[in-house]
Amino acid sequence: MALVVILDDRVTNRNIFAKLAALIEPGVDVRAFGDPVEALGFFESVTPDLVVTDYKMPGVDGAEFTRRFRALPGCGDVPVVVLTVYEERSFRLNALEAGATDFLQSPVDHHEFLTRARNLLKLRRQQLALARRASSLESELRDSSDRLAQVIDTVPAMISAVDRDGRCIFVNAYHASLLGAAPEELLGGAPTRLFGLHHGDRSAALDRLVFQSGAALPSYEEEFITSAGERRYFLTSKAPLRDAAGVMTAVLTTALDITDRKRAESHLRHLAHHDALTDLPNRSLLHERVRHEIAQARRSGAKFALLLFDLDRFKGINDVLGHHIGDRLLKAVAERLVATVRETDTVARLGGDEFAILQTNVAVVGDGMDLARRVRESLSVPFLLDGHEISTSASIGVALFPDHGFDFDDLLKNADLAMYRAKSDGRDGTRAFAEDMDKKARAITVLDSDMRRALAKKELVLHYQPQVNLASGRIVGAEALVRWRKDNGDLVSPADFLPQAEESGLIVPISEWVLNEACREAASWTRDGLPPLRVAVNLSAIQFRKQNVEQVVLAALAASGLESGRLELELTESILLHDTERVVHSLRALQAHGVTFSIDDFGTGYSSLSYVRNFPVNRLKIDRSFIHNLREDGNDVAIVRAIVNLGHSLNLDVIAEGVETAAQVGHLRAEGCDEVQGFYFGRPMPAADFIDLVRREAVVAQTA
Ligand SMILES: Nc1nc2c(ncn2[C@@H]2O[C@@H]3COP(=O)(O)O[C@H]4[C@@H](O)[C@H](n5cnc6c(=O)[nH]c(N)nc65)O[C@@H]4COP(=O)(O)O[C@H]3[C@H]2O)c(=O)[nH]1
Numbered sequence: 001m002a003l004v005v006i007l008d009d010r011v012t013n014r015n016i017f018a019k020l021a022a023l024i025e026p027g028v029d030v031r032a033f034g035d036p037v038e039a040l041g042f043f044e045s046v047t048p049d050l051v052v053t054d055y056k057m058p059g060v061d062g063a064e065f066t067r068r069f070r071a072l073p074g075c076g077d078v079p080v081v082v083l084t085v086y087e088e089r090s091f092r093l094n095a096l097e098a099g100a101t102d103f104l105q106s107p108v109d110h111h112e113f114l115t116r117a118r119n120l121l122k123l124r125r126q127q128l129a130l131a132r133r134a135s136s137l138e139s140e141l142r143d144s145s146d147r148l149a150q151v152i153d154t155v156p157a158m159i160s161a162v163d164r165d166g167r168c169i170f171v172n173a174y175h176a177s178l179l180g181a182a183p184e185e186l187l188g189g190a191p192t193r194l195f196g197l198h199h200g201d202r203s204a205a206l207d208r209l210v211f212q213s214g215a216a217l218p219s220y221e222e223e224f225i226t227s228a229g230e231r232r233y234f235l236t237s238k239a240p241l242r243d244a245a246g247v248m249t250a251v252l253t254t255a256l257d258i259t260d261r262k263r264a265e266s267h268l269r270h271l272a273h274h275d276a277l278t279d280l281p282n283r284s285l286l287h288e289r290v291r292h293e294i295a296q297a298r299r300s301g302a303k304f305a306l307l308l309f310d311l312d313r314f315k316g317i318n319d320v321l322g323h324h325i326g327d328r329l330l331k332a333v334a335e336r337l338v339a340t341v342r343e344t345d346t347v348a349r350l351g352g353d354e355f356a357i358l359q360t361n362v363a364v365v366g367d368g369m370d371l372a373r374r375v376r377e378s379l380s381v382p383f384l385l386d387g388h389e390i391s392t393s394a395s396i397g398v399a400l401f402p403d404h405g406f407d408f409d410d411l412l413k414n415a416d417l418a419m420y421r422a423k424s425d426g427r428d429g430t431r432a433f434a435e436d437m438d439k440k441a442r443a444i445t446v447l448d449s450d451m452r453r454a455l456a457k458k459e460l461v462l463h464y465q466p467q468v469n470l471a472s473g474r475i476v477g478a479e480a481l482v483r484w485r486k487d488n489g490d491l492v493s494p495a496d497f498l499p500q501a502e503e504s505g506l507i508v509p510i511s512e513w514v515l516n517e518a519c520r521e522a523a524s525w526t527r528d529g530l531p532p533l534r535v536a537v538n539l540s541a542i543q544f545r546k547q548n549v550e551q552v553v554l555a556a557l558a559a560s561g562l563e564s565g566r567l568e569l570e571l572t573e574s575i576l577l578h579d580t581e582r583v584v585h586s587l588r589a590l591q592a593h594g595v596t597f598s599i600d601d602f603g604t605g606y607s608s609l610s611y612v613r614n615f616p617v618n619r620l621k622i623d624r625s626f627i628h629n630l631r632e633d634g635n636d637v638a639i640v641r642a643i644v645n646l647g648h649s650l651n652l653d654v655i656a657e658g659v660e661t662a663a664q665v666g667h668l669r670a671e672g673c674d675e676v677q678g679f680y681f682g683r684p685m686p687a688a689d690f691i692d693l694v695r696r697e698a699v700v701a702q703t704a
Pocket residue numbers: 465480481482493494495498511514538539540600601624657658659660677678679680684
């Protein structure tokens with residue numbers, strides 16, 4: 001609601017203008033005063049929207065009133081209309097100078113009065129709205145610049161500006177806080193004060209570059225040591241600052257704090273190069289260090305050694321005591337290794353229980369052997385983990401650069417070969433690489449792939465050696481013996497490839513093939529009219545560890561149709577000594593199906609008697625070494641007699657192998673041996689020859 005004030009010393013005029021003013025707009029509030037001083041007193045507490053004042057008043061005239069009114073707070077912009085009967089310019093000038101807004105000439109035209117008053121009120125309202133908007137804009141601006149200042153001060157970035165003289169003209173609170181100072185203390189200072197001695201000089205040089213080129217610099221990374229001694233990392237950029245006229249006045253330096261990102265990156269890098277369990281360098285870091293060492297050694301002619309080893313019996317410890325103890329053992333081993341080597345050496349965990357040491361500053365291979373000895377000594381002290389006293393040892397292979405290899409892969413491979421040799425020479429030893437290890441390893445690899453091919457290309461064949469009953473003189477069976485017939489027709493003896501097949505595990509598929517082939521051929525003999533001869537097949541200890549022998553044998557019998565009673569499996573001592581319970585279980589199951597067993601090479605092992613009792617055996621096979629010197633050696637005579645007697649007392653048959661002469665036959669017959677096998681009756685021969693032999697024997701028997 002608008003407040004209009006009328007000021008006139010004459011009552012009549014006052015009343016007329018007051019009435020007129022009430023018509024300006026609906027709801028208008030009109031106050032009329034006769035005394036200017038009284039009106040001014042009123043305005044001290046109330047601000048009107050329009051004042052209409054007479055010029056000529058006693059004491060204070062319209063001009064003076066206007067001047068005093070204008071001086072009152074909030075009244076500077078209120079429209080003041082001065083009424084005058086005088087037309088002289090001097091009155092008007094006086095009033096204008098005092099701050100009057102408009103004039104009305106008396107006698108006043110009512111229509112003009114109302115129109116002017118309405119316009120002035122409208123103007124007043126617009127003025128008030130503008131003032132309110134201006135004040136709200138002002139406060140918004142104040143707020144936003146406060147916010148901007150806060151952002152600039154707290155953003156994790158060092159923000160500063162220097163002028164052409166290299167003096168700091170701005171620095172944010174974050175930057176100052178890293179220097180342990182307040183921003184004001186840094187203003188006017190040189191870049192060395194802002195960035196430290198070294199970085200300050202560089203920053204100043206770069207600032208000069210920006211001033212010269214007028215262009216921003218690409219960002220670069222730099223380190224900064226805070227006043228608290230902490231190393232932090234920044235991504236810094238520099239750009240020109242210009243005034244309103246576009247003139248370059250300063251260089252703005254913005255350095256974003258990227259310390260956390262850098263630390264995360266370096267943590268990731270550490271993870272990628274270290275083993276999570278032991279925190280030792282992993283294979284990839286070892287590789288990098290060896291490469292670096294090779295590069296240095298090439299320049300200086302120095303040597304270094306690579307030691308490789310795993311922990312003997314670790315798998316057993318893990319299986320029996322659990323992974324938790326296994327892990328703790330690996331950590332404890334890692335600690336001992338680190339304590340054993342020099343600081344310049346690298347201990348790495350390559351995976352599982354496999355460790356490697358890069359030993360630098362080595363003169364001769366003996367230095368590597370010395371370190372290996374110290375490592376083994378340190379591991380020989382038992383580890384106490386969760387109340388368990390755990391002993392472990394290591395077989396260590398040593399390879400020397402450049403003597404045993406020129407790159408990481410070669411050195412690692414040769415250290416591995418040396419380790420392998422250390423293991424096969426008995427655990428807990430050390431071996432340095434030697435050339436022949438490589439040759440042997442190569443030969444083994446070649447043999448291995450040749451054997452795989454032989455198996456796939458069906459180059460294996462079986463030969464059969466007759467087994468003769470001494471009482472009847474008749475062939476009662478045959479031992480199946482494997483041969484490898486090579487492409488070129490050469491026949492390779494099992495002694496030349498089976499030991500390697502045992503090592504590589506190829507013995508498992510080979511044995512399975514032999515079993516199936518022997519059953520298949522023996523089954524076909526009866527269909528060809530031969531008597532139901534027994535066929536003896538050798539088993540390997542590895543088969544019992546890697547496959548279910550019971551299933552494999554039953555499957556071979558089922559596939560061939562051979563009666564189970566005709567199959568005899570030859571067992572060696574090594575089969576019977578390991579995992580006894582499981583083996584006994586399989587043998588008993590097969591025996592229940594009618595399969596028979598003989599113990600091969602009997603008399604050469606340890607506790608023959610105990611396994612004869614424990615296993616479901618049908619026959620003892622006297623080792624050929626006892627037969628060889630039968631006539632001359634009194635000991636062998638006694639052994640053969642003892643074996644025959646032992647067998648018979650346990651209701652077992654006894655067969656002698658390696659029988660080459662008639663005298664040996666005579667002797668064995670005299671000792672009561674049941675069966676014989678050997679060159680005297682026939683060498684191992686192809687199946688067709690064996691069938692012929694049995695047929696000829698039948699003819700001889702018929703005609704005799
Ligand atoms: N000096 C001499 N030797 C005789 C005489 N009679 C037979 N021999 C040889 O003695 C070995 C008998 O087989 P073994 O003791 O089971 O010994 C076998 C057996 O342990 C293993 N073997 C052969 N074939 C297989 C097979 O299929 N599987 C497995 N696991 N081992 C096999 O290879 C060994 C050697 O086999 P072979 O070279 O065939 O050698 C055969 C045979 O040729 C003789 O009167 N005098």
